[in-house]
Amino acid sequence: MKNARLATATVLTAVLATGVMADAGAQPTSLMDGVYTAEQAATGKALFEQNCSTCHNADYYKTVLQTWRGQPLMYLFEQVMSAMPADKPGALMDTEYEDVFAYVLQIVGFPAGETRLQYAGGSMEDIAIQPAP
Numbered sequence: 001m002k003n004a005r006l007a008t009a010t011v012l013t014a015v016l017a018t019g020v021m022a023d024a025g026a027q028p029t030s031l032m033d034g035v036y037t038a039e040q041a042a043t044g045k046a047l048f049e050q051n052c053s054t055c056h057n058a059d060y061y062k063t064v065l066q067t068w069r070g071q072p073l074m075y076l077f078e079q080v081m082s083a084m085p086a087d088k089p090g091a092l093m094d095t096e097y098e099d100v101f102a103y104v105l106q107i108v109g110f111p112a113g114e115t116r117l118q119y120a121g122g123s124m125e126d127i128a129i130q131p132a133p
């Protein structure tokens with residue numbers, strides 16, 4: 001019984017994730033495609049060290065990416081904007097959260113590219129979360 005319910009939940013999650021991507025009207029972009037710039041990650045490093053690194057490290061983010069796999073990056077970004085840093089939620093500017101995300105993507109092993117990671121404009125909705133390489 002427990003397994004059957006688990007299987008149903010898995011299928012439902014897959015259907016929901018597919019629906020989200022279909023609504024976005026585009027093929028999802030992969031985190032391997034270079035969705036942030038190296039410059040952004042360099043800026044993000046200092047912000048990360050000031051605001052995030054006391055509570056979690058790269059290994060933690062790898063686990064989070066596993067948990068969120070298949071979901072749009074935008075959902076995780078919005079979650080972090082509203083809840084982190086846990087002791088000062090929403091304390092950073094949007095562009096600072098973007099830079100912190102760029103740095104996190106870099107330390108878990110995703111490549112940098114030519115395009116800035118940006119919240120405004122909604123492109124993050126088309127980026128699918130996947131486990132770290």
Ligand code: HEC
Nearest residue numbers: 048051052053054055056064067079080084085086087100
């Ligand atoms: C004071 C400690 C603390 C700081 C500072 C902090 N976090 Fe967190 N973070 C937590 C805790 C505790 C959780 C787990 C919350 C939960 O699971 O309910 C968490 C969860 C998360 C998650 C997982 C969210 C999810 O729903 O899966 C992410 C991603 C994250 N933090 C990113 C960040 C980033 C980025 C920063 C810096 C801007 C940051 N955190 C700063 C304590 C902290």
